[in-house]
Amino acid sequence: MSSDGKFGIALVGLGRSGHFHLTSIKGLSDSVSLVWVVDTDAGKAENIAKNMDCKWASSMDEALQDSSVHIVIIASTTDTHFSFIMRSLKAGKAVFAEKPISHTVGEVHEAVELALKKNLPFVCGYQRRCDKNFRVLKQHVEAGSIGQLKMIKSCSRDNPLPPLEYLRTSGGIFQDMLIHDFDMQDWLSGGQIPDSVISVGHCYNPEIRKMDDLDTVAVMAKYPSGLIAMTDTSRDASYGYDQRVEAFGEKGMLTAKNEMTSTVELANSAGHLMPPAAWSFPQRYEEAYRVELKEFVALVKAGPESEEHKKEQCEMLRHPRIVKVAAAAELSWRLGRQVLLSEDLAALEKEAGIVHDNDKLSTASEPVDTASVVSDTISSDEHRAASESTGTLSEDEQAYKEKTSDWTSTTKRNSFGDTFRNYEDSKRQDVVSKTYHTMHAKQTVEFGRQQREAWLKFDKGEFTIMEMIDLLDDLVDDSDPDNDLPNSIHDFQTAERIREQWPDHDWFHLVGLLHDIGKVLALPKVAGACALEQWAVVGDTFPVGCAPSDACVFGVESFKGNPDLKDLVYSTANGMYQPSCGISSLMMSWGHDEYMYWVLKENGCTIPDAGLNMIRFHSFYPWHDKRAYTQFEAPEDAETMKWVKEFNKFDLYSKGDELPDVAKLKPYYQSLCEKYNVGGKLRW
Numbered sequence: 001m002s003s004d005g006k007f008g009i010a011l012v013g014l015g016r017s018g019h020f021h022l023t024s025i026k027g028l029s030d031s032v033s034l035v036w037v038v039d040t041d042a043g044k045a046e047n048i049a050k051n052m053d054c055k056w057a058s059s060m061d062e063a064l065q066d067s068s069v070h071i072v073i074i075a076s077t078t079d080t081h082f083s084f085i086m087r088s089l090k091a092g093k094a095v096f097a098e099k100p101i102s103h104t105v106g107e108v109h110e111a112v113e114l115a116l117k118k119n120l121p122f123v124c125g126y127q128r129r130c131d132k133n134f135r136v137l138k139q140h141v142e143a144g145s146i147g148q149l150k151m152i153k154s155c156s157r158d159n160p161l162p163p164l165e166y167l168r169t170s171g172g173i174f175q176d177m178l179i180h181d182f183d184m185q186d187w188l189s190g191g192q193i194p195d196s197v198i199s200v201g202h203c204y205n206p207e208i209r210k211m212d213d214l215d216t217v218a219v220m221a222k223y224p225s226g227l228i229a230m231t232d233t234s235r236d237a238s239y240g241y242d243q244r245v246e247a248f249g250e251k252g253m254l255t256a257k258n259e260m261t262s263t264v265e266l267a268n269s270a271g272h273l274m275p276p277a278a279w280s281f282p283q284r285y286e287e288a289y290r291v292e293l294k295e296f297v298a299l300v301k302a303g304p305e306s307e308e309h310k311k312e313q314c315e316m317l318r319h320p321r322i323v324k325v326a327a328a329a330e331l332s333w334r335l336g337r338q339v340l341l342s343e344d345l346a347a348l349e350k351e352a353g354i355v356h357d358n359d360k361l362s363t364a365s366e367p368v369d370t371a372s373v374v375s376d377t378i379s380s381d382e383h384r385a386a387s388e389s390t391g392t393l394s395e396d397e398q399a400y401k402e403k404t405s406d407w408t409s410t411t412k413r414n415s416f417g418d419t420f421r422n423y424e425d426s427k428r429q430d431v432v433s434k435t436y437h438t439m440h441a442k443q444t445v446e447f448g449r450q451q452r453e454a455w456l457k458f459d460k461g462e463f464t465i466m467e468m469i470d471l472l473d474d475l476v477d478d479s480d481p482d483n484d485l486p487n488s489i490h491d492f493q494t495a496e497r498i499r500e501q502w503p504d505h506d507w508f509h510l511v512g513l514l515h516d517i518g519k520v521l522a523l524p525k526v527a528g529a530c531a532l533e534q535w536a537v538v539g540d541t542f543p544v545g546c547a548p549s550d551a552c553v554f555g556v557e558s559f560k561g562n563p564d565l566k567d568l569v570y571s572t573a574n575g576m577y578q579p580s581c582g583i584s585s586l587m588m589s590w591g592h593d594e595y596m597y598w599v600l601k602e603n604g605c606t607i608p609d610a611g612l613n614m615i616r617f618h619s620f621y622p623w624h625d626k627r628a629y630t631q632f633e634a635p636e637d638a639e640t641m642k643w644v645k646e647f648n649k650f651d652l653y654s655k656g657d658e659l660p661d662v663a664k665l666k667p668y669y670q671s672l673c674e675k676y677n678v679g680g681k682l683r684w
């Protein structure tokens with residue numbers, strides 16, 4: 001508390017929710033003072049600062065260092081929440097964050113654990129808990145007014161449709177909207193955890209559909225106690241904001257209805273007419289937003305020894321619980337089946353093709369300082385192991401890499417004695433050109449989705465790495481102008497060249513061997529009738545869902561006939577992505593790179609991430625070689641690209657090498673497979 005007896009506040013994010021928090025702060029002027037407003041939109045921040053007579057900034061750095069700030073309110077876009085929460089807690093501030101904390105249970109746990117470790121007040125804004133009507137309903141449930149609780153039914157329909165820009169970073173309807181209902185169910189049921197959920201949904205709005213999201217959903221949850229909870233939600237209710245809750249029990253029913261704009265009913269020949277419901281959430285929850293902040297400030301004021309503080313700390317673990325239910329509900333819709341909460345949700349997410357923001361590179365403009373988070377909580381040895389496993393280069397390695405990086409200068413000719421990557425008049429021009437033209441016309445967003453659905457179930461069989469390499473003897477890559485040898489030879493050539501230049505980096509040797517094995521997608525012996533034609537397996541890759549770049553081989557012309565070029569969104573430069581979203585968040589054209597990456601992830605391969613990314617992006621020449629699609633890069637992609645480029649020299653220029661003695665080399669590479677946890681039968 002400062003000398004005037006007030007708590008200093010930094011408010012981060014000045015959009016729709018930032019505004020209702022501003023209103024609440026004004027109403028609490030006897031106990032708090034607004035010290036900073038922060039928004040990446042500097043103009044907005046400056047204006048509001050002028051009105052509120054406080055400081056402003058477009059990043060939260062200064063506010064975090066300011067000792068007169070005791071409370072940080074985080075109301076910026078959802079994708080920033082986790083990193084901002086972590087940074088604020090680490091700076092010793094009490095945190096009030098808008099929902100959700102994060103979409104991944106792991107991150108929510110991390111945030112809660114840090115708040116507990118630092119013993120700081122941390123509340124996430126599920127304001128329905130502060131709504132006076134829902135509070136009365138809960139009091140009745142707790143008082144036994146309806147006996148044993150058997151069913152909870154909630155209805156949650158937004159109005160008006162939120163801006164599409166908001167929806168793009170919202171994390172989807174399950175984590176953005178239904179999370180409030182899951183919170184309500186958690187609250188009313190006294191913290192019960194469902195054992196299964198089942199969801200159905202539809203998307204009427206074509207723009208939302210393109211985001212791979214829904215606008216209309218129904219979810220049912222079943223609890224071990226027998227309780228059934230159901231909720232329906234829509235992004236758009238034409239008659240106003242609609243949020244109702246019903247609790248049904250052995251002795252009766254409780255209903256919390258909408259609050260109408262007045263209580264006056266007009267009866268005439270048309271019927272009994274009531275005025276409309278509140279227009280939207282700022283009106284409906286105006287009082288609840290005020291109450292939630294007031295109670296938060298009271299919690300901060302009560303201090304860490306108080307009963308309220310201890311109670312809130314005990315109840316904090318509800319947050320990962322709720323996010324887990326939301327994740328399971330989304331999986332139920334995506335997989336088209338009931339999901340048990342006891343299932344391995346991470347594995348199901350993989351099956352459903354869900355990639356989290358934190359699996360991708362962070363899109364927050366102030367990403368979490370993970371290095372310092374890690375160093376806060378783990379020992380330096382563990383830290384070293386962690387940085388090794390993510391493929392971060394030490395200084396020695398960096399120096400070594402610089403030393404070897406001009407290796408290609410001695411090798412200028414491919415196996416035909418031609419220059420490399422000749423797409424104009426190579427000896428294989430016809431077949432190469434045909435493969436690329438078909439690929440560019442047929443790789444669409446829809447095709448990519450279908451392939452992920454078909455292949456990432458890993459139900460094609462169990463084979464060892466060496467069995468797959470032997471099968472690749474049958475495959476000559478139709479996109480390759482540099483060689484017409486079986487692909488298995490190329491795998492060993494690449495690996496051996498890397499081994500020669502990077503003798504101490506055995507995981508890198510293994511990457512050389514594994515990088516092209518995904519080409520088994522084209523082999524009927526592996527995939528039966530699902531085997532793909534080579535245009536969907538080999539060749540340079542590019543992102544679908546945005547306009548093609550002329551840097552792709554055979555140029556934009558070769559994409560003629562691709563139906564996505566007629567799509568209003570997919571045909572634009574950024575297409576279905578946000579700028580700076582990170583290369584890992586792009587939906588790449590389907591082929592061997594992406595498939596092999598996921599095969600290794602699925603089977604628990606322990607090659608460092610830098611190596612797995614080499615496999616995933618080695619064919620993305622338009623990016624790493626021609627520097628197209630850079631609008632999607634996040635800062636961390638620079639490191640990924642360095643490694644991919646290092647790898648690509650060996651992939652490309654080893655094609656002029658002597659034929660390797662495969663039988664002699666196999667025992668060494670089998671030992672590497674074992675070392676990196678892919679020595680036995682893998683699921684493909």
Ligand SMILES: NC(=O)c1ccc[n+]([C@@H]2O[C@H](COP(=O)([O-])OP(=O)(O)OC[C@H]3O[C@@H](n4cnc5c(N)ncnc54)[C@H](O)[C@@H]3O)[C@@H](O)[C@H]2O)c1
Pocket residue numbers: 012013014015016017018038039040041044058059075076077078079080098099100125126127166176281364365366
């Ligand atoms: N509890 C509720 O009823 C409720 C209602 C609406 C929104 N929300 C939550 O509030 C959050 C914001 O939603 P909104 O509707 O206000 O969105 P909004 O788009 O109206 O506002 C977001 C604001 O954050 C700013 N911003 C973005 N990145 C930033 C960064 N890195 N640093 C600082 N500012 C940044 C934007 O410039 C914008 O002004 C969302 O996470 C949402 O889930 C909660």
Ligand SMILES: [Fe+2]
Pocket residue numbers: 515516592618619
């Ligand atoms: Fe390849």
Ligand SMILES: [Fe+2]
Pocket residue numbers: 490494515516651
């Ligand atoms: Fe290759």
